[in-house]
Structures are given as structure tokens and as C-alpha cells.
Amino acid sequence: xxxxxxxxxxxxxxxxxxxxxxxxxxxxxxxxxxxxxxxxxxxxxxxxxxxxxxxxxxxxxxxxxxxxxxxxxxxxxxxxxxxxxxxxxxxxxxxxxxxxxxxxxxxxxxxxxxxxxxxxxxxxxxxxxxxxxxxx
Amino acid sequence: xxxxxxxxxxxxxxxxxxxxxxxxxxxxxxxxxxxxxxxxxxxxxxxxxxxxxxxxxxxxxxxxxxxxxxxxxxxxxxxxxxxxxxxxxxxxxxxxxxxxxxxxxxxxxxxxxxxxxxxxxxxxxxxxxxxxxxxxxxxxxxxxxxxxxxxxxxxxxxxxxxxxxxxxxxxxxxxxxxxxxxxxxxxxxxxxxxxxxxxxxxxxxxxxxxxxxxxxxxxxxxxxxxxxxxxxxxxxxxxxxxxxxxxxxxxxxxxxxxxxxxxxxxxxxxxxxxxxxxxxxxxxxxxxxxxxxxxxxxxxxxxxxxxxxxxxxxxxxxxxxxxxxxxxxxxxxxxxxxxxxxxxxxxxxxxxxxxxxxxxxxxxxxxxxxxxxxxxxxxxxxxxxxxxxxxxxxxxxxxxxxxxxxxxxxxxxxxxxxxxxxx
Numbered sequence: 001x002x003x004x005x006x007x008x009x010x011x012x013x014x015x016x017x018x019x020x021x022x023x024x025x026x027x028x029x030x031x032x033x034x035x036x037x038x039x040x041x042x043x044x045x046x047x048x049x050x051x052x053x054x055x056x057x058x059x060x061x062x063x064x065x066x067x068x069x070x071x072x073x074x075x076x077x078x079x080x081x082x083x084x085x086x087x088x089x090x091x092x093x094x095x096x097x098x099x100x101x102x103x104x105x106x107x108x109x110x111x112x113x114x115x116x117x118x119x120x121x122x123x124x125x126x127x128x129x130x131x132x133x134x135x136x
Numbered sequence: 137x138x139x140x141x142x143x144x145x146x147x148x149x150x151x152x153x154x155x156x157x158x159x160x161x162x163x164x165x166x167x168x169x170x171x172x173x174x175x176x177x178x179x180x181x182x183x184x185x186x187x188x189x190x191x192x193x194x195x196x197x198x199x200x201x202x203x204x205x206x207x208x209x210x211x212x213x214x215x216x217x218x219x220x221x222x223x224x225x226x227x228x229x230x231x232x233x234x235x236x237x238x239x240x241x242x243x244x245x246x247x248x249x250x251x252x253x254x255x256x257x258x259x260x261x262x263x264x265x266x267x268x269x270x271x272x273x274x275x276x277x278x279x280x281x282x283x284x285x286x287x288x289x290x291x292x293x294x295x296x297x298x299x300x301x302x303x304x305x306x307x308x309x310x311x312x313x314x315x316x317x318x319x320x321x322x323x324x325x326x327x328x329x330x331x332x333x334x335x336x337x338x339x340x341x342x343x344x345x346x347x348x349x350x351x352x353x354x355x356x357x358x359x360x361x362x363x364x365x366x367x368x369x370x371x372x373x374x375x376x377x378x379x380x381x382x383x384x385x386x387x388x389x390x391x392x393x394x395x396x397x398x399x400x401x402x403x404x405x406x407x408x409x410x411x412x413x414x415x416x417x418x419x420x421x422x423x424x425x426x427x428x429x430x431x432x433x434x435x436x437x438x439x440x441x442x443x444x445x446x447x448x449x450x451x452x453x454x455x456x457x458x459x460x461x462x463x464x465x466x467x468x469x470x471x472x473x474x475x476x477x478x479x480x481x482x483x484x485x486x487x488x489x490x491x492x493x494x495x496x497x498x499x500x501x502x503x504x505x506x507x508x509x510x511x512x513x514x515x516x517x518x519x520x521x522x523x524x525x526x527x528x529x530x531x532x533x534x535x536x537x538x539x540x541x542x543x544x545x546x547x548x549x550x551x552x553x554x555x556x557x558x559x
Contacts, residue, residue, distance in 0.1 A: 007280040033281050059302075059425045061294035061372045063286060070286050082371070083286040085295060085420045091293045095278075095285035106373035111302040126340050131284050 002095040005036040007047050014130040017119050019053055021092060032092035052087055053117030055134065058093055060084030060111070062103040073122065080104060084135045086115055100136035144246035147395025149405035150556075152181040153519040158386040158504035159329040166200055166209060167216045169506075171385035173256065173467055174217045179388035182402040185391065187217070192239045193224040196233035196257035197508035202272040203261050209465040213256060230276035230415065231457060232509025233257060235543030235552030238415055241392050242554075251394045257512035258387040265416040269383050273507070276546040278418040290380050290458065290548045292419055294372040297460035299425035301374070304475030306463065308374045312362040313481045314459035315378045315501060321488055322498025324529035328341040329384050329504030334358045341367065381499075386506030388513035404523050410442030410540075410555030416548045428548035430466035435542070438553040439470075446470035449555070450536050451492070451521055453514035455544040456499040462486075465542050466494060469553070493531050496521060509544035511552060522558045 003009040005022045010033060013020040024033035026043035032051065037044060063070070064080045075081045082098040089094045099118055115134035122129050154176025156169045178185055178333045193214045201207045214224035229236035234257030241255040261269055273289045282292065300306045315334065322328035324338065332340070338361050344471060346354045352559045355361040362368050368376045391401075398405035414433035417420065439445055446469055454469065456462035460521055463477035471492055474482045480486050486494035497517035518539040520526040 035205075038152055059295040059299040060421075060548075061287075062293045062370070063288055063291045063294075063299065063372045064369065065270065065288065065290065065502075066372045067283070067286070067288050069283065071267065077369075080373075081286055081294075083291060085425060093420045093422075095282045095287060095418075097286050106370075111298060111326055 007033065007084045011130070012032055014119060014132055015128070019051040019117050019132065020048050021051055021090070022069060023049045030090060030092055032094050034045065034087065051090055051117070055086045055088040055115050057098065057109070057111050057113045057115055058085045058087040060098055060109055061108040070076070082109065094132065097133040098136070099133050141436070143441060144242070144411070146246055147407060148242045148245045148392055149395050149398035149407045150390055150515070150519055151393050151398055151405050152177045152185060152391035153329050153389070153400035153516040154178070154180055155388040155516045156386055157327050157508060160262045161385040163224050163387065164260075166197070166204060166206070166258045166387065167212055169215050169260060170213045170256060170258045170389070171386040171390040176284065181391060183399065183400065183507065187219070188376060190219055190222060190252050190254045190391075192222055192244060193254045193256065194244070195220055195224065196227050196229070196237035196511060197236070198228060198230055198259060199272050200260065202275070203264060209258070213258065214466040217254075218330065219254070229552070230545030231455070231507045232511055232543045232545030232550040232552050233508040234513070235541065235554070236413065236511070238390065238512060238515060238554065239411055239552055241390075242408055243390055245394050246438060251397060253392045255390045255392055255409065255512060257509035259506035260385045260506040261383045261506060262385050266383065276549070282418070288372060290372040290375045292322070292489065293458040293460055295419065296425060296464065296547065297374050297458075300460060301410050302310055303426045304478070306475070306478040306549060309347040309359065310357060310478035311374065311379050311459040311483055312461065313475045314456065314462045315362065316358050317487055317502040318456060318462075318495050318499040321496050321529060322502025324527075325498045325503055328498045329382055330409055330498070330502045334361060334378070337361075353442035354414055375458055375460065375494040381457045381501050383504035384504030384506040386504055386509045388509045388516050390512055390515055399499060404558065406519050406522050407557045407559060408554060409557045410444070410553070411470050412437030412441070412553040414551055416551070418549070419547045422544070427439050427464055427474065428468050428544060428551060430548045430551035431465060431542060431544060431553070434551040435469050438540070438555050442555040442557075444538060445556065448538055449540045450534060451496060451518065451531055452515050452537050452540040452542065453497060453499070454494055454542040455510070456495055456501050457505060457544070459464055459501065461497065461544065462494065465544070469540065469542055488529065489532055496500065496526065496529055496531060511541070514541040515554065515556075518556055522556060
């Protein structure tokens with residue numbers, strides 16, 4: 001059976017190292033994050049499509065004052081991290097962590113940098129979670 | 137999209153306005169702040185007000201639930217100013233909660249349901265430690281997709297800033313100039329959280345170092361101070377500490393009446409002639425990351441209703457939750473062409489004595505940003521300016537007949553624009 005077009009399914013796919021979008025069967029519109037209702041033709045029939053995982057950096061920041069989630073991973077004032085918006089080859093854009101850049105030298109990070117999908121695994125067992133990332 | 141022209145069912149005017157002192161107000165809860173703003177509003181009604189005549193309350197508040205552990209605050213605010221059993225409604229639109237509450241109050245009078253409405257906004261933010269405030273504000277973004285990527289609020293606006301820099305060549309110095317300008321204005325506003333210029337801040341840092349016997353820092357000028365990583369650390373590059381509005385406790389109140397009653401309360405009511413509100417997608421779904429679509433659409437509605445254009449607006453309070461946000465706002469509102477907002481700041485066009493003064497109150501940056509109150513407090517500022525009652529920060533040499541406020545929730549998920557007229 002097809003998985004539901006929810007964020008839970010999206011995250012489950014990330015755990016399987018797949019970046020999955022939903023595609024409207026009626027009009028072909030592509031949605032990342034996935035959605036169950038097409039907001040172009042209002043069709044309700046969707047299918048899962050795997051993204052190639054290639055894209056480019058559309059906007060970014062390096063964060064020094066981190067939220068709880070990232071503080072717990074050891075990021076913060078002395079260890080900033082880069083996050084951004086990635087435009088995929090297929091068209092959609094998505095928020096993701098950006099790896100392979102020096103977050104301490106933000107002036108050197110360039111919009112348009114080619115990126116490839118990556119997956120950040122945190123926690124173990126029941127608490128294990130996979131986060132979407134892209135690597136320069 | 138439907139682009140039918142809309143008019144209010146009947147006119148609405150502001151006849152009273154007040155704010156409490158903004159800042160870190162220890163030992164005072166949202167209801168105490170609200171009462172202070174209410175009392176100032178009451179005193180501002182030139183010909184007096186019978187509180188019993190107020191028929192309803194709309195109050196903007198983002199998250200008293202998380203900030204204070206208190207949900208359901210509308211009836212409490214109503215009770216604390218003696219309005220029970222009048223209907224009291226809390227309105228939430230993230231940092232645009234206050235602007236949305238104002239719009240709901242306007243609609244309620246325009247519909248004919250009420251003749252007199254109290255509009256308020258309140259947020260008590262400083263009881264929580266900073267990280268939990270960051271988390272709570274993060275709740276206004278897309279928690280399923282933006283938060284796991286590590287985005288914070290400053291981070292989201294920082295991303296808009298990088299897109300703007302990339303597309304238009306905007307520099308970090310432009311952001312810093314917004315901060316200097318808004319601190320200059322805030323220094324003239326006794327209600328502001330940061331009632332000081334950047335130069336004042338520099339002087340106090342020097343003094344503190346001398347008192348503590350520490351090495352005394354030296355900076356060539358304000359820009360030198362703002363570029364100093366120690367004095368002005370990066371929060372989310374390119375946004376530094378002085379690019380970000382602070383965490384603030386505050387409240388604001390407005391008294392709205394049907395237009396035909398306005399002169400019973402004052403000889404100089406401020407009429408609301410344009411109203412617009414729009415929504416937008418999460419940041420990553422925006423076609424253009426360097427602007428806020430909801431602001432353009434809300435402005436279009438408001439200009440259309442008012443029958444005026446951006447060139448007619450004399451002063452504006454815009455949502456400068458971050459310095460980049462002010463630059464983007466002045467472009468979205470049509471004051472300047474896309475990409476030219478930065479130059480306008482640099483040329484002093486948006487300064488208090490410039491051709492288009494922006495954020496004479498000090499803006500959210502310097503006045504403070506109690507999120508649910510901000511949209512209402514913006515209107516309080518234009519009320520003072522339009523009536524010539526802004527004291528030392530009164531815009532010099534300008535007879536202000538048309539003003540605008542622009543209030544944004546999150547990265548533009550919600551935007552509200554209001555246009556005001558003094559006849």
C-alpha cells in the first residue's frame with residue numbers, strides 16, 4: 001500500500017536515505033514537502049516520486065545562536081552551522097542543513113553552489129531520527 | 137486571483153491610543169502591561185471616554201501560553217480593564233497578531249455590529265530563558281520542515297538577506313545603517329526599550345570597561361562598533377545582535393469608533409482609509425526569496441481601498457523585526473523599487489528628517505518587539521505623528537495627512553497593511 005502523503009512518511013523515507021516528493025497524478029504538479037491535496041488542480045490522487053538529490057544553494061545562513069535541537073547536537077556560539085534553502089533540479093525548493101561549507105566563514109559561501117543530497121542521522125533505536133541535508 | 141475593489145461598509149476612526157513602557161519588566165504580567173497601555177489610551181481621548189460604552193475587545197497575542205503559561209487571555213484583559221461581560225477575542229497571527237486584531241476591530245465596526253471597539257496587543261516575553269524564547273518564536277515558522285533544518289527566526293531572515301545581497305548587491309553595511317537610524321529614533325522615544333543611540337551604547341560599553349578595570353575598547357565610529365565581532369556578535373550571519381529586534385515585554389491599546397461618532401471624542405480623529413491582509417507560503421516555497429509576497433498583496437489591497445499610492449504616503453511604521461526586513465518592507469510597499477531600499481537608507485531618505493521617514497518610533501529594532509503588541513504599537517506611533525504630538529521625535533516640517541503601517545507574521549505567512557488619514 002502507498003504510504004500516506006504526510007511529513008511522517010517523508011521522514012520515514014529520509015530514514016531510508018530517499019528524498020521523496022509527491023506528484024499529482026491528474027496535473028503532474030510536484031510537491032516537496034509532499035502534500036495530499038494538489039493546490040493547482042485540487043486533485044486528490046498523488047504518487048511518490050524520488051528526487052535525484054541534485055540542486056543548488058538558493059539562500060543560506062550560518063547560525064551561532066542555536067535553538068535547543070541544535071544545541072543538543074553540540075552547535076552554538078563557538079560552533080556555528082549552516083542551513084539554507086536548496087533549489088532542486090526538478091524545480092521545488094526545500095529547507096535543509098548545508099554540509100561541506102565552513103560555517104565560520106560565511107562570506108565565502110556562495111549562492112548557486114551545486115549541492116548533493118545527504119542524510120544526517122541522530123540518536124539511536126527508537127529515538128533515531130534522520131535529517132535532510134545537502135553537501136557542497 | 138480575485139482583484140475586486142473592496143470598501144469598508146462604513147468608516148472607522150481612531151480616537152484614542154496608548155502604549156506602556158517597553159522593555160524587560162520584571163514582576164509584571166501581561167495584564168499589568170495591558171492596564172498601563174489602556175490607561176494611557178484613556179487619557180489620550182481628548183473629550184473623554186465612558187469605559188462602559190466599549191462594546192468589544194480584540195487583543196493580539198502570539199503565545200502567552202508558552203511565554204507565561206497562561207492561555208485564554210482575552211477575557212482576563214477584558215476583566216482587568218472593566219469590560220466584562222463584553223465579548224473579548226484573542227487574535228493570533230505570530231508577530232502580526234496586533235495588526236490582525238486591529239483589522240478585526242475595524243471589520244467589526246464597519247459591519248455595523250459595534251460602534252466602539254477596544255483593540256489591544258500584549259506580549260510578556262522575558263520570563264523565559266532566551267533559548268526557550270527562540271524555540272517559542274520558532275513555532276511561528278514551519279515546525280515540520282524549517283525547524284528540523286536548524287532554522288531559527290533570525291536564521292530565516294538572514295537567508296532572505298543573503299538572497300537580497302545576491303540578487304541586488306546589498307551589503308552588510310546597509311543593514312547596519314538601518315540599525316543606526318532606528319536607534320537614533322528610539323533615543324527620542326521615552327517608551328522605547330533601547331532609548332539610546334548606537335553612540336550612546338558605545339559610550340556605555342567604554343564606561344563599563346573603565347569601571348571594571350578592563351581594557352577599554354575603541355572604535356573609529358558606529359560602523360566600526362557594529363563590525364566588531366565582540367561588541368556585535370553574529371546571531372545568524374549576516375544578521376548580528378544589532379540587526380535583531382530584542383525580546384520585549386509590552387502592550388498597546390487603540391480606541392476605534394464609527395466615523396460619524398469620531399468628533400464626539402476628539403477634534404482630530406485619525407481615519408482608517410485602507411486595510412489589507414494576505415497570507416503566504418513557507419520561505420522555501422517562495423518563488424522570490426528576496427521579498428515578502430504577502431506584503432505586496434496586503435499593500436495592493438490597502439492602496440486600492442484608500443485610493444492612494446505609495447508615493448502619497450508621508451511616513452510609515454514598518455515591521456523591522458530584523459534590519460533586512462525594513463529594507464525589504466520599503467520595497468514591497470512600493471516606496472522604492474526592488475533592490476533600491478538599501479540605497480534609500482544609505483542616502484538618508486528614510487531618516488526622521490528624510491523625504492520618507494520610516495520607523496520614527498525606533499521601530500521594533502529599538503522600541504522593542506513584544507510580538508503580539510507590535511502591530512498595535514505601530515499605529516500608536518502614527519497616531520502621535522499625525523496629530524503632531526510625537527514630542528522630540530516629531531517629524532520636522534511635515535504636515536502629515538497620510539501614513540501607513542506594515543505588520544508581518546513570521547517570514548510573511550501573514551502580513552497586514554493599514555493606511556491612515558487626518559482630514
